[in-house]
Amino acid sequence: MRKPLIAGNWNMHKTVAEAIEACRILETLVQDDQVETVICAPFTCLSALAALGMKKVKIAAQNMFYEEQGAYTGEISPVMLRDVGCDYVIIGHSERREYFGETDETVNKKVHTALKFDIKPIVCVGESLEQRKNGQTESLVTSQVEQAFSGVDEADAQKIVVAYEPIWAIGTGETASAEEANRVIKIIRATLKNLYSEEVAANIRIQYGGSVKLENIKELMEQSDIDGALVGGASLNPETFASMINYKSLK
Ligand code: PEP
16 A cells, blocks of 8 residues: 655745744644655755654655765765755756756666665656657656666665656646546556566555646545655645645545
8 A cells, every 4th residue: 555645845945944934834734644744845944844853744855966975066965864854855856857967877876875875765757848749758757767766676666756747747837637647657657567566566656746736636646546746836835735735635
């Protein structure tokens, strides 16, 4: 049985004080312990959020470097993320791929070092609008998943969360329909089955991300293969985000 995981990706938003305030509200409003709740905060907020000692909300970074330490000015290592109490880290978000030179190769290196330091990767995959129009969605996400999981053994593979985030749906207000998101996520699960086994694939959580909001989260979460959501804009307001986590109470 896969426990749903709903993660808020705050992107480059919130000061430390704003982050603390938002998490305090979330801790009060989140009801459902059947849903794992994660906040992916800017690096500058992570220690302050860990110090809150939250019971219902886990913390994640939005990126990290694949080396443990060294002369890499401006980078943050998995050792540092573990040190501040991060449970998860987003790896390979499309914005990192587009603006900061992230490749399938660096995604795979980051996956390996995150796992080495017991930080669970949330690996993002997804196609651009052009790739979708050219009929490349299936081959692209399959290849991204194969490369991200390359060299990862069965036990570690089950610690990884995959986020299917079609680039054309991120921050645009355009969402893949629940059926279409589920269809692509099934392809991702079939890829994991080919790489490992049916049992391993059935244990790996796959989220949908891309303009998930209060109005569509319930329908998305009701799909057979969607195990959670990676939520950008709509996670910034803690009241709204808490209602999304408590989606089972929505009409
Ligand atoms: C994101 O930032 O990863 C994201 C999915 O954003 P939004 O929910 O705003 O589309």
